Amino acid sequence: MRGKWMYFHGTSKINDKGHLEIGGCDTTDLAREYGTPLYVVDEALVRQRAREYVEAFRASGLKFQVAYASKAFSVLAMCVIAEQEGLSLDVVSDGELYTALQAGFPAGRIHFHGNNKTPEEINMALDAEIGCFVVDNFTELRLLNALAGDKGKKVNILLRITPGVEAHTHDYISTGQEDSKFGFDLQGGAAFQAVEEATGLKHLHLLGVHSHIGSQIFEVEGFRMAADKVCGFALDVRAKLNYTFQVINLGGGFGIRYTNDDTPLQVAEYIKAITDSVRTNFTKADYPLPEIWVEPGRSIVGDAGTTLYTVGTSKDIPGVRKYVSVDGGMTDNPRPALYQSQYEAVLANRAGEPAAETVSIAGKCCESGDMLIWDLELPQAKSGDLLAVFCTGAYNYAMASNYNRIRRPAVVFVRDGAADVAVKRETLSDIIAGDVIPERLRKSALTNG
Ligand SMILES: *Cc1c(COP(=O)(O)O)cnc(C)c1O
Secondary structure (H helix, E strand, O other): OOHHHHOOOOOOEEEOOOOEEEEEEEEHHHHHHHOOOOOEEHHHHHHHHHHHHHHHHHHHOEEEEEEEEEOOOOHHHHHHHHHHHEEEEEEEEEHHHHHHHHHOOOHHHHHEOOOOOOOHHHHHHHOOOOOEEEEEEHHHHHHHHHHHHOOOOEEEEEEEEOOOOOOOOOOOOOOOOOOOOOOOOOOHHHHHHHHHHHHOOOOOOEEEEEOOOOOEEOHHHHHHHHHHHHHHHHHHHHHOOOOOEEEEOOOOOOOOOOOOOOOOOOHHHHHHHHHHHHHHHHOOOOOOOOOOOOOOOOOHHHHEEEEEEEEEEEEEOOEEEEEEEEEEOOOOOOOOHHHEEEEEEEHHHHOOOOOEEEEEOOOOOOOOOEEEEEEEEEEEOOOOOEEEEEEOOOOHHHOOOOHHHHOOOOEEEEEEEEEEEEEEEEEEHHHOOOHHHHHHHHHHHHOOO
């Protein structure tokens, strides 16, 4: 049997009843009270991760901002925690911006990302007076300058550049290579041209540059290479345009451990590599040390999340495979279907029992691809058992859908034995809340009837 203990993150443990406990709450109690599927967030672990970033930067002595990439998990309660922990916040849409503002997140610490911000989104962000726009392309550069001008404002920007560094990760989630929909290409000269143009635009104040080289990155080499390229670029810009960057943003992508195959570094190791490399590069060039920003998403919330499911049916195909189906699936966690992402799980109500068989966990959607975990070792699972899938805090609720008109689960935050709802489970009436039967269909329904 593989030791499952190593997938227990934060406050997760097995209690004296043999049940999985998170944040001092017995998960079988949580399932009974809130129903399943249920997202459980270990609040202490979220806060611990946030603090690891802040403390690693404090130790470096550099000026910094740690911006939580809210796309990983954007709900009001999470924005409040990010604010309380002194983080900044990245948003990529009006919806994420609205969530942050409604949570009372200080606008000055909000950064707006995205490769196709609409004029409406830009205006909303201008009115809210957010701290910084991360400009992705020339169209946006000119549009933002014009819209800021209409409002008589001058706004802070970073330019997103693609440094040509590709982090080792799954193809679909790597963005640092030149052939990317994101950012100004460094090698081809677009990045330089963008700086030249931005510094001449009256309503924009160029703080510096941004680079994000990928996701689920397990080494520091990619960040070092990106820091070198960005620094080289800063020197080039200073030499040719006599312009100095105040801010260097090295993005997110810090890895977490979903399974035993994943080997992330400690947060402090990533940050030390980044700050050391920036300090060395810029000091050598006699360049004023810029402020360093990073944007962790997954690594703030990923391992703090656990999804609880109730086991339903099973199907044993002798000599082939045994399927065990749960009451959720790709609607609450599309990542296995999208990226072949892997997860670990235990039976939460029998967490101390040894594995007895290898099964594959299927979701309940009408898609053969709706599988959550292939080849998972478990005690013999029975209908009514509780399955706990680990590391679902990032890009799960955020990517959840209503496919098959399945209701999105509730999210509860647990801490010190208390459980609090952060998102209510959708109701059946929520499912049709936006539906409208056009009048003419009602009429024809009447005449036909
Ligand atoms: C997605 C994203 C992040 C966060 O990535 P994680 O892998 O969740 O840390 C940070 N910055 C940008 C620009 C992103 O697109």
